[in-house]
Amino acid sequence: MTQTPIAPPSPDDIVLEDKDLTQRLDRQADEIIAAGEARNFEDSLSLRQAVREDAEMIRQKFSDRVATTRDGIRDRPMETTLYALGLGVIIGMLLRR
Incomplete structure (x- = not known):
């Protein structure tokens, strides 16, 4: 009897197991791309205004x-x-060296 070797699952097989997560990540990626395109094609902004908007966006994400x-x-x-x-113990051990 010969057995055919079983191939390990491909990354696509693993991703397909969790379709809800994949679909949610796809939607989030599409939203990010759409927001970036909208910002790129808006009327030209002054550098100061663009920096303020970026800082506000970073502040919101951070909060x-x-x-x-x-x-x-x-x-x-x-x-x-x-x-x-645990993290404190690991850092302490690394600093002790």
Whole structure:
């Protein structure tokens, strides 16, 4: 009896297993591309105004990320404490060398 070797799953097979995640990432990528195209084809902005808009966009993304992190810490305080402890031990060991 000869057995045919089983090929490991390809990256496409792995991605296709989680179609909801793939579709959500596709939608987010499309939104980012559309927003970038809209900004590129708008009327010319002054450099100062463009920098202000970019800074505001970064500030908004940062505050969203902070809120998400804060919510995650509130939802799982013991898990995040253990992660922080582990990370502190690793950093301490690296600095000790």
